[in-house]
Amino acid sequence: MIKAAVNGFGTIGRRVAYALSLQEDISVTGIVKNTPDYVAKLASERYNIYVPDGKRMEAFEKEGIKVKGTLKDLLAASDVVVDCTPEGMGKENLELYKERKVRAIFQGGEEKDVADASFNAYSNFEESIGKNYVRVVSCNTTALARTLFPLQESFGISEVNATLLRRATDQNDSKKGPINAVEPSLKIPSHHAPDLRTVMHGLNVETVAIKVPTTLMHVHVVEVHLSKPAQLRDIMDSWEARRRIMLISGKDGRSSTAQVMDMAREMGRDRSDLYEIPIWKESVTLNGNRLRYIQAVHQESDVIPENVDAIRAMFSTASAADSIGRTDRSLSIKGRVI
Amino acid sequence: MIKAAVNGFGTIGRRVAYALSLQEDISVTGIVKNTPDYVAKLASERYNIYVPDGKRMEAFEKEGIKVKGTLKDLLAASDVVVDCTPEGMGKENLELYKERKVRAIFQGGEEKDVADASFNAYSNFEESIGKNYVRVVSCNTTALARTLFPLQESFGISEVNATLLRRATDQNDSKKGPINAVEPSLKIPSHHAPDLRTVMHGLNVETVAIKVPTTLMHVHVVEVHLSKPAQLRDIMDSWEARRRIMLISGKDGRSSTAQVMDMAREMGRDRSDLYEIPIWKESVTLNGNRLRYIQAVHQESDVIPENVDAIRAMFSTASAADSIGRTDRSLSIKGRVI
Numbered sequence: 001m002i003k004a005a006v007n008g009f010g011t012i013g014r015r016v017a018y019a020l021s022l023q024e025d026i027s028v029t030g031i032v033k034n035t036p037d038y039v040a041k042l043a044s045e046r047y048n049i050y051v052p053d054g055k056r057m058e059a060f061e062k063e064g065i066k067v068k069g070t071l072k073d074l075l076a077a078s079d080v081v082v083d084c085t086p087e088g089m090g091k092e093n094l095e096l097y098k099e100r101k102v103r104a105i106f107q108g109g110e111e112k113d114v115a116d117a118s119f120n121a122y123s124n125f126e127e128s129i130g131k132n133y134v135r136v137v138s139c140n141t142t143a144l145a146r147t148l149f150p151l152q153e154s155f156g157i158s159e160v161n162a163t164l165l166r167r168a169t170d171q172n173d174s175k176k177g178p179i180n181a182v183e184p185s186l187k188i189p190s191h192h193a194p195d196l197r198t199v200m201h202g203l204n205v206e207t208v209a210i211k212v213p214t215t216l217m218h219v220h221v222v223e224v225h226l227s228k229p230a231q232l233r234d235i236m237d238s239w240e241a242r243r244r245i246m247l248i249s250g251k252d253g254r255s256s257t258a259q260v261m262d263m264a265r266e267m268g269r270d271r272s273d274l275y276e277i278p279i280w281k282e283s284v285t286l287n288g289n290r291l292r293y294i295q296a297v298h299q300e301s302d303v304i305p306e307n308v309d310a311i312r313a314m315f316s317t318a319s320a321a322d323s324i325g326r327t328d329r330s331l332s333i334k335g336r337v338i
Numbered sequence: 339m340i341k342a343a344v345n346g347f348g349t350i351g352r353r354v355a356y357a358l359s360l361q362e363d364i365s366v367t368g369i370v371k372n373t374p375d376y377v378a379k380l381a382s383e384r385y386n387i388y389v390p391d392g393k394r395m396e397a398f399e400k401e402g403i404k405v406k407g408t409l410k411d412l413l414a415a416s417d418v419v420v421d422c423t424p425e426g427m428g429k430e431n432l433e434l435y436k437e438r439k440v441r442a443i444f445q446g447g448e449e450k451d452v453a454d455a456s457f458n459a460y461s462n463f464e465e466s467i468g469k470n471y472v473r474v475v476s477c478n479t480t481a482l483a484r485t486l487f488p489l490q491e492s493f494g495i496s497e498v499n500a501t502l503l504r505r506a507t508d509q510n511d512s513k514k515g516p517i518n519a520v521e522p523s524l525k526i527p528s529h530h531a532p533d534l535r536t537v538m539h540g541l542n543v544e545t546v547a548i549k550v551p552t553t554l555m556h557v558h559v560v561e562v563h564l565s566k567p568a569q570l571r572d573i574m575d576s577w578e579a580r581r582r583i584m585l586i587s588g589k590d591g592r593s594s595t596a597q598v599m600d601m602a603r604e605m606g607r608d609r610s611d612l613y614e615i616p617i618w619k620e621s622v623t624l625n626g627n628r629l630r631y632i633q634a635v636h637q638e639s640d641v642i643p644e645n646v647d648a649i650r651a652m653f654s655t656a657s658a659a660d661s662i663g664r665t666d667r668s669l670s671i672k673g674r675v676i
Contacts, residue, residue: 039600041590041676042604171600253373258511266380271604272609323397338374338379
């Protein structure tokens with residue numbers, strides 16, 4: 001049994017803790033929470049609660065939340081920590097993890113040099129085998145790697161151009177914008193292209209990112225130049241063989257991210273999450289070797305399966321196929337066509 | 339065992355079917371769906387699917403969805419039908435229900451004269467006992483009745499003025515607006531005031547309704563003139579005694595409907611729903627006999643417990659307290675302070 005801690009209990013941390021708690025070979029030793037808010041109160045019904053340091057204890061006790069100890073106590077009881085702290089804090093935490101001899105997983109908000117390897121379950125599981133520090137790439141990069149890797153494997157890719165329509169903020173936030181403007185990231189390529197190359201080395205990719213006023217999902221418009229000629233049917237087959245990709249149709253009502261996320265609610269998923277990357281079938285078009293498609297990304301949850309698989313890679317306890325299968329079964333990722 | 343059908347499987351119908359399926363004394367005979375969309379496909383894994391009439395069969399079969407029969411077949415197998423069809427259709431369906439001798443529950447989108455009684459579990463459960471046709475009032479009216487009735491019972495109410503900030507559309511919709519405008523309903527009082535009087539007779543209430551660009555929840559600003567002097571503590575107590583009202587604090591992060599709905603996700607509720615009416619504690623203020631408070635309403639789900647209770651009232655199988663208790667336990671409505 002691998003003993004795993006979760007440091008940080010925001011959008012990603014709470015979902016990682018949930019997913020880990022479903023695994024037969026992993027136990028959750030506890031979670032670290034910084035503020036004694038409603039999320040902490042509800043979390044205390046399911047997990048051992050720890051605080052970053054002793055100074056935070058009092059605030060939690062005042063709210064009636066039982067605290068088991070500090071981050072250092074939690075690390076002493078854990079084999080690995082999944083760092084889900086805000087962007088940039090992971091790097092600061094790395095020294096502590098090294099000092100305490102605890103392996104660690106970081107999220108995509110960190111720079112790639114925080115870890116020994118960047119991770120995507122489909123494209124480069126093997127590079128994290130036996131590693132002590134691994135970074136799961138961001139939600140957007142994970143989504144691109146998931147749908148591009150099967151194409152690369154089957155047909156080769158000579159060029160990728162992707163436009164990322166990014167959600168403004170997450171559903172539980174009411175502070176950030178934009179709420180009535182479209183905000184392009186003026187750095188081209190956006191940081192997603194080099195990030196994608198950390199899990200698909202040498203890929204010839206450029207990305208443009210634009211923020212739009214929505215909280216539900218990101219949407220990617222992807223253009224791929226395939227190296228070998230391909231039929232549309234073969235392309236679909238390469239995606240259908242992967243459970244974490246979901247081919248959906250706009251015809252049966254799923255014409256926007258509103259209905260795609262409604263589908264997740266109807267599927268009865270924890271927190272109404274959608275771990276899979278949906279691709280709209282109708283958008284998949286081929287002009288010679290030039291393929292185009294549109295996909296959506298539930299930014300809050302698509303990286304969750306990867307955080308589970310990364311642990312098994314680091315501890316060398318399962319092959320890629322075996323780990324992905326176990327993770328998918330635990331989260332009801334069935335690769336089915338709905 | 340009461341055999342219940344659900345006619346219409348939109349926002350309310352799907353949730354009513356789910357809630358009914360949890361009851362030990364009620365069985366779901368089937369649901370009627372009009373279009374073979376993704377919602378129908380997922381529903382077919384849980385429920386017997388029926389169509390409004392024979393003409394719709396083919397479209398469902400084309401999508402691979404097994405259809406058990408038509409609405410008339412379903413009515414023949416049911417004691418009661420919960421009509422969750424679009425606004426105004428319930429009235430048309432009434433004749434069929436009468437002809438087939440099946441009792442029926444209608445939703446708040448119908449005029450009050452469609453039924454023998456309008457229903458709210460707290461304020462007038464008894465009026466629906468033994469009735470054949472009952473209307474559960476709308477999400478907004480249900481929310482007002484829930485938080486006003488305890489006040490009326492304990493202190494008396496001489497006057498209510500409420501401003502309803504209404505969500506523009508539901509989360510799974512991407513057609514309706516407004517998305518960037520505030521749209522007052524220019525009929526004052528709005529239809530909510532007379533609707534509220536169908537479950538709280540003679541109440542001196544006026545309402546103003548304004549649509550705002552959000553999909554998460556409605557928000558009500560309520561002003562109540564109490565007949566008897568009251569202390570703030572007594573007012574809080576009258577609400578805390580009711581499980582379907584939830585006193586929350588903005589201090590611990592729940593400063594907007596974004597965090598309130600996030601709380602529902604953290605609670606692990608089906609479809610991330612919030613059945614309770616949350617009242618922000620800090621907003622509850624008393625100036626003489628004039629009370630003010632702000633509450634939120636998850637429009638997709640607050641009427642769901644009422645649809646269950648209405649069945650028990652109609653069949654005289656439980657008292658108000660007994661039915662409310664059973665419904666609340668089945669839906670994990672605990673009346674707890676989080």
